[in-house]
Amino acid sequence: MGQVTAGRPVRILLADDQPLLRAGFRMVLGTHDDLDVVAEAGDGQETVELSRRLLPDVVLMDIRMPRLDGLAATRAIVDARLPVRVLILTTFDLDEYVVGALRAGASGFLTKDVPAEDLVTAIRTVAAGEAVLAPRILKRLLTRFADALPDPAFTPPKVLGTLTEREREVLVQVARGLSNAEIAVALSISETTIKTHVGHVLTKLGLRDRVQAVVLAYETGLVRPQR
CATH class of the missing domain: 3.40.50.2300 (Response regulator)
Known part of the structure; x- marks a missing residue:
């Protein structure tokens, strides 16, 4: 869009x-x-x-x-x-x-x-x-997803296999609610690079925006809600 x-x-x-x-x-x-x-x-x-x-x-x-x-x-x-x-x-x-x-x-x-x-x-x-x-x-x-999540030792679904290691790191940070600027600080790379990674994540996973990325990360068990 x-x-x-x-x-x-x-x-x-x-x-x-x-x-x-x-x-x-x-x-x-x-x-x-x-x-x-x-x-x-x-x-x-x-x-x-x-x-x-x-x-x-x-x-x-x-x-x-x-x-x-x-x-x-x-x-x-x-x-x-x-x-x-x-x-x-x-x-x-x-x-x-x-x-x-x-x-x-x-x-x-x-x-x-x-x-x-x-x-x-x-x-x-x-x-x-x-x-x-x-x-x-x-x-x-997220509480609902937590109740249905698999064991932490689960095997990530194939869809996440399309991401590079860095892209998965970025997805985890997005799922934790961090902005691009905050992710840039956390991963010690530029905000412009983070924006590029986020775009690649959305494209590869067929997602429209960050909210859908958050939902997917929790649904697949990539990230687990803090208890």
Whole structure:
């Protein structure tokens, strides 16, 4: 997915079946000059159609919607290879929704009680090509993975075999939540080199962003949550 061109507002599509909620989001986002709500959708099918036609930078996507739910709509947008990133915003932070959203290709997952400024920051982050997860959701997600992880002596899955030793080191640091700058310090190499390694990791593993890299690292047992 391409990143937003510098100097123009982030174009946003609001997808929620409740008009009052869409109005509230529009009012909050309208106070920021660098954000522009270009359209609204009341169901998943309309969201996909508007995404194809308008190519917004970010879709704020509800999960429970008529005709097509948010996860299916996200998958349709991703499968169509549109230059559109999806930020799930829902009342429900159930584990199956989180995992489903990330596997469908969403770039982030927040609950609707998120503070307004955190929502704005998340939109900017996703538009810039990164990914976001609410801290409490990430913590619960990793706890779930910890309960299902194999023994520490496990054999890494073949998919990780495509990475060089350095790339695996970088993936471990990404999974531990470190930024590129922090990884550069930890591994004593330049931040530019780290950015290149992260790009190679995402490409080789077929991942869209850092959140999916974190999930894969924990799912495969490459990294284990701290108890």
